[in-house]
Structures are given as C-alpha cells and as structure tokens.
Amino acid sequence: MTVTPLTGTPTPPRAARTTGSPAAADQQLDPTNVAGKYGLSPADLERFGEEMDAIRKRIVADLGEEDAAYIRNVVKTQRGFEVAGRALFYLPPAWPLAVAALSISKILDNMEIGHNVMHGQYDWMGDPGLNSRMYEWDNVCPSEQWKYSHNYIHHTFTNILGKDRDIGYGVLRMDEDQKWHPYYLGNPVYAFLLMVFFEWGVAMHDLEVENIVAGKRRISDNKALHAGIMRKVRRQALKDYVLFPALTGPLFPLTLAGNATANLVRNIWAFNIIFCGHFPAGVETFTEAESEDESRGHWYFRQLLGSANITGGKLFHLMTGNLSHQIEHHLFPDLPARRYPQVAAEVREICERYGLEYNTGRLGKQLFSVAKKICRLALPDRHAPRPGTPAASDQEEPWTRSA
Amino acid sequence: MAPTRSLTRAVLGSRTLAALTSPHGVDRYLELVNPMWAVHEVRARVVAIERETDTANPVATVTLQPTSTWAGHRAGQHVQVGLELPGSRRFTRVFTISSAASGPGERFTLTVRANDGGTVSSYLVEQARPGQVLHLSQALGDFVLPDPVPPRLVLLSGGSGITPVMAMTRTLLRSGYDGRITFLHYAQTPAHQIYADELAALAAADNGVDVHLVHTEAGGALFTPAALADVAPDWAEVDAYACGPAGLIERVQAAYADTDRLRVEYFKTPAVATGDAEGTVAFTRSGEQSANSGATLLEQAEAAGLRPEFGCRMGICFSCTARKSEGTVRNVLTGEESSLPDEDVRVCVSAPVGDCAVEL
Numbered sequence: 001m002t003v004t005p006l007t008g009t010p011t012p013p014r015a016a017r018t019t020g021s022p023a024a025a026d027q028q029l030d031p032t033n034v035a036g037k038y039g040l041s042p043a044d045l046e047r048f049g050e051e052m053d054a055i056r057k058r059i060v061a062d063l064g065e066e067d068a069a070y071i072r073n074v075v076k077t078q079r080g081f082e083v084a085g086r087a088l089f090y091l092p093p094a095w096p097l098a099v100a101a102l103s104i105s106k107i108l109d110n111m112e113i114g115h116n117v118m119h120g121q122y123d124w125m126g127d128p129g130l131n132s133r134m135y136e137w138d139n140v141c142p143s144e145q146w147k148y149s150h151n152y153i154h155h156t157f158t159n160i161l162g163k164d165r166d167i168g169y170g171v172l173r174m175d176e177d178q179k180w181h182p183y184y185l186g187n188p189v190y191a192f193l194l195m196v197f198f199e200w201g202v203a204m205h206d207l208e209v210e211n212i213v214a215g216k217r218r219i220s221d222n223k224a225l226h227a228g229i230m231r232k233v234r235r236q237a238l239k240d241y242v243l244f245p246a247l248t249g250p251l252f253p254l255t256l257a258g259n260a261t262a263n264l265v266r267n268i269w270a271f272n273i274i275f276c277g278h279f280p281a282g283v284e285t286f287t288e289a290e291s292e293d294e295s296r297g298h299w300y301f302r303q304l305l306g307s308a309n310i311t312g313g314k315l316f317h318l319m320t321g322n323l324s325h326q327i328e329h330h331l332f333p334d335l336p337a338r339r340y341p342q343v344a345a346e347v348r349e350i351c352e353r354y355g356l357e358y359n360t361g362r363l364g365k366q367l368f369s370v371a372k373k374i375c376r377l378a379l380p381d382r383h384a385p386r387p388g389t390p391a392a393s394d395q396e397e398p399w400t401r402s403a
Numbered sequence: 404m405a406p407t408r409s410l411t412r413a414v415l416g417s418r419t420l421a422a423l424t425s426p427h428g429v430d431r432y433l434e435l436v437n438p439m440w441a442v443h444e445v446r447a448r449v450v451a452i453e454r455e456t457d458t459a460n461p462v463a464t465v466t467l468q469p470t471s472t473w474a475g476h477r478a479g480q481h482v483q484v485g486l487e488l489p490g491s492r493r494f495t496r497v498f499t500i501s502s503a504a505s506g507p508g509e510r511f512t513l514t515v516r517a518n519d520g521g522t523v524s525s526y527l528v529e530q531a532r533p534g535q536v537l538h539l540s541q542a543l544g545d546f547v548l549p550d551p552v553p554p555r556l557v558l559l560s561g562g563s564g565i566t567p568v569m570a571m572t573r574t575l576l577r578s579g580y581d582g583r584i585t586f587l588h589y590a591q592t593p594a595h596q597i598y599a600d601e602l603a604a605l606a607a608a609d610n611g612v613d614v615h616l617v618h619t620e621a622g623g624a625l626f627t628p629a630a631l632a633d634v635a636p637d638w639a640e641v642d643a644y645a646c647g648p649a650g651l652i653e654r655v656q657a658a659y660a661d662t663d664r665l666r667v668e669y670f671k672t673p674a675v676a677t678g679d680a681e682g683t684v685a686f687t688r689s690g691e692q693s694a695n696s697g698a699t700l701l702e703q704a705e706a707a708g709l710r711p712e713f714g715c716r717m718g719i720c721f722s723c724t725a726r727k728s729e730g731t732v733r734n735v736l737t738g739e740e741s742s743l744p745d746e747d748v749r750v751c752v753s754a755p756v757g758d759c760a761v762e763l
Contacts (some may be wrong), residue, residue: 061739067491125493127493132721147720151721156717232426238425
C-alpha cells in the first residue's frame, strides 16, 4: 500500500480487512497494514519492542566516561578544525586547505555534535555545554525550532504520511501515496536546489510554507518564528560573510568565497546523508490510521522500517554524525550516537528473526536509489491506482489542494 | 600587568569576539586551552582541603581559587558547585561560603560535611584533590547582614550551619566591628565541633564576640528561649541570624514567633522515597497542588488543569523537560528512581514517588 513491498508481491486490497470484535482482530493479521504485510501480530510487535527496550536499557546502564570522553574529543577536534580553517585564510595558497578544514568543522558541528547533542544524547552528563536545551549549532536554523520539527514531529511520527513533514519536506514527492501533480515534474530540480541551500531549507522548514500556500496555515502563525530565524541568520551571516572576511583585509573576497564554499560543502554532504536515511527503495511509509494509538512495539517497528543505513568505515560514520546508522538512531534517538555501531549487529539479528528487512547499503547504492526515486516520482504513476488502495488521493498533500 | 590584563579582558569580552565565536561563545574555546580562562562562566581550582572534624560524617574546609569572572561574595551567601563525579556525570549542589567576604577573583573557602548519600559533599571531603576544577555560579542568597551592621547581633547555628555565621563573624572582625555578638552554636560532641581552635581563640580575645558552644550529646541541653536568655538577656530586641538542622531551626522559630528579628537559612536535602502513589504533587510555578495519583507528572499536571509543553509523550523528544525542585521520581521506562533536588526531568516519563515539587 505504500512503497511496493520488498518481496514484490502486491498489497492486498483494504477490502480484505477482517471485521470482527477488537479482541479477535488482535489475534489476526491485518494485511492492509504494514505490520500485517510482514506477518506480525500485535503480540509479535510487543515482543519485538521488548527486545529493543532490552538493548536500550543495557546501553543506558552502561553510559559513562567513554561516552563523555568521546564527545569531548569530537568537540575538541571540531574546534581545532574551525580555528585552523579560519587561520589558513590568511595564506592565500592554502585556500583549499582552509575551506576543507572549515567544511569539516561545520559538518562535525552540525552532525556528530549538534544533531546528537540536541537529541539529548548527552543530557545525562549534566554539562551545560553539551545539553540539548542549551546547545546552538553552526547553522542558520535556530536550534529551538529544529528540535520541535525534528525531535518531536519527525522522530515521533516518522514516515507517517500527512504527519511527518520530513517526507519530501513539503517540497518534494518522495512517496507514491503523495498524489502526483504537474508541479512535481520539477522534482529533481527542487531536490537539487534543496541540496545546495540545505541549511536555509532546514531553517524555513518550521514555517510550513507549503501549508500556507495550501491555505492551511496563516502567515501570522509564523510571526513568532520569524524573529528567531532572523536573529540566527543575522549572526551566522555576520560571522561568515562580514567579520571573518573583513579580518583578512585585502583577502576579503577570497575568505568570503571560502566561507560560502564551506557552508555549501556542508549543505551537500548533510543533504545526501540525510536523504539516504529515509528515502532509499524499500523504506516503508505508514498511514495515520495504522499508527494511531500504536503500541511501543509498533513504534519501534515503524522506526525500523522507515529508516535505512549506509555502510562504511569509522571515519565515514563520524562524518555522518553516525546517521549512517539511521535505523539505530531512530530506534534509540536519545542514546549517544557512538553506541549505534555497537548495537547494529544485534538489531540486525533481531530483524532477521522477525523477518524484517534491515535496509542498508553502500553510499553509492543508497544515493542512486534515492535519485531514481526522485526522478521516477516526478512523473505520474505508470499504473492506475490499485483497487482499494487506502485513500491515496485523500492523503493530506498540500500541493494538490493548492492547485 | 594590570593594564595588559584589563585589555585582555576587554578584548575577550568584546561584542566582536562574541560575534566571531557565535553560536558557541568565547568560553567554549577558552576552556579547551585552559579551564581557568573564562569570560562569562565561573570556575574554580581546588587549592587545599583541610579536615575540620574526623567524625563519622567528617567535615573539611575547601579553599578555592576562582576564575577572574568571580564577582565576589557577601558573608552568609552560598554558591552552586558543579562537580563531575566518576561516571562523567556533573552534579550541582549548594554550599555556603565560610570565609570572610571576598572581592572579584579572590580566594574563598567552603566548609562541607560529607553527608550520608551526599555524593558531591562526600567527594569534596574525601576524594577531591588540589588542582581539580569545579564549576561555580556567582554568589547567591540574601542571608546577609544589613548595611550598616547593627551594633548588637545574635548568631545561632547548629552543626555545619555554622558556616554562614562564621563568615559573618570573620568579616565583621576583619573590618573592625565594634559592636557585640552573641555566638551560640550547637554541635553533637566536642569532636564534632567545626572551627574548634578558631572559636577558642575568638572566645579568649577581647573582640566583642561571646562564644557559647553547646554539645548536646555531651551533656548540653537543646535550644530553649531560656537558654538563649541566659547568654543574651536582650535577645528579643536584637537582630538574629540562624542556620542549622530543621529541628534546631523549628525551636528557634518558635522562640522568635512574636518578633520579626529572626532571619533563617536552610537547605533542601535529597528526598527519601516513601513508596508508590502517596503524598502530594506541587506545581510550583502555577501554585497548583494535587494528591499524587501515581501517573506521570505530565498527566498529573494536565489533570490539575495545567497545560505544560510536551511533544512525543514517550520520553524521546525532550520537549517537556522541566525542573523538579524536590522529591523522588521514577522513570516509567526504566524504573530508575531519582531523588536529587533541582534536577531536570522529562515529565512525560517521570512519575512521582511520594511528595514531589516540579516547576510547572
């Protein structure tokens, strides 16, 4: 009913849904639901959830000095690259090195430090410098707004169509169940622009511009957000595009270009890693109905099937902020990210036992899969909607309403 | 030296440098070079730790060299001390400053009793070493002497509650106070007596300070108005400052019930869990209160008609984090209980165990 299932078998129509007492329904599989498609009953999901909870509990009990030393070391490394990058702009021949150092600094700051600290992964340390309520990142999006749309909306309603605004970010068509519209012919172009201006896209995410266009949100609803965004934008722009270039005197244009390039490199990298997290082929989306009042087990199940990993070495995982372990991140969003590789094998083994796909692949493979989807979904569906497909056309898809 | 130092401070504290180091701030960079360099935050290096008593709960005086950001303190004030304990968890506790008033950047001392189960206090007394760096707030609290200082004072204290009144006495004597102080202190036994030598010297000197030490487990009687009248017949007309354990403070407050001469200071101690779903939940910001139903703090707040901020309601998004000022909560996901005062908790997954106060 969402993405064509991994097995390739078409989803049975919703009409096949069993009717009966709720108690009886509990014992049966609902093939129109993702869980039913995978042959998992509510009791199975409960056991699945308990196994995930057990992993979580074990890691929480083990948190301590190694995790603290790790994140402090990453912070120290990031600050080192930052200072080195800013300093190397005084040596024009070292310009590429300066850009590289500053790019690494921004990537580390946003991904392994910012994203993870703001998830509360290190709140247990009681260090205000690493606390989710106080951390602010080197990015034009104010952390306060990002935490709402990311930690709450995206991580709670992951891949629920109509609720998780990270499915296409209100701009792209990333799922078959988003109804096609001629606007989406531009899908690849919009994706490219979003990649180049990614931090600005993230900053504007909370404004829900697509919902304003669709008439579901008023511009006045955004008033409170504007001030926060503008304050952050001013600070970021002042630093990267005025003060640091000015400090290099006659090298102003070179430094300005270098800072802009570092921001661009970070945008491209973050966009690509993040798009590999939820959009490769095989990742499931869910309906609001099947996720309503869900059990903890179903929440885990949805996080697992709604995410995809990227394989790679240690350095690669660090530079992705361990979002290369998007599956583990979505299962345990508030555990320190360095723990994800440690639990990955166990998560994968549990998935195998429950017959669940553990979606992973090399960066190239996952990127190609995402690019293919972006292009394919730009065009109308080749086949007519499957009979009885649950209300695909009723999905809350802003652009169809606005048209 | 001084001009260089003030220039450095002016540069480090400038708006330009703040803009250049945005969003993290200057201190986040300075601390990586030297933890004693700071522009806004206050930290301190432990200079010395000296035992005051060697009883079951020993007491020690810790001398601290603060960063130049320390603004100084008035006698009677306290300070929040953040200490990273083994396991990389930073705990913050409040301790009274025991030395005479300090100026900006000047050394001061804390006198700390190693409480049972008091992780920070025990660590400071028994394990901390010179050189270790602590995180501080600025001096806090209004348990201080008025300006001008009245010519006659009664200072009442029990146990480690001696610290603020000792700081007051030291400050007054240093500044040549020519009034008269009645210093009445209660300790369990002579072995429990903090500052024994200094108090003996004070008592012997001609300085206007009448020192009276009562050792309640060595034949001394508990506080009564009559005992106070014995050493200070004019007590009802004199400004009094009292600090000590709850039992003593209650007796003192009863004695002073009809006057407005008394000022008291006491600290919160970690609550002891009293079992499930008992007691009262207090929402201190709104002033609401309700009987503890055993549900999560978020649910109980909503049942009391409050509308606290929340997100996922399952403990993952940290939107609902609020400060629990007193009491014990159980994490409904892990079953773990926590009784620390002034602790941030996710109210959606925290259920109170017994009495609990949360800032909602």
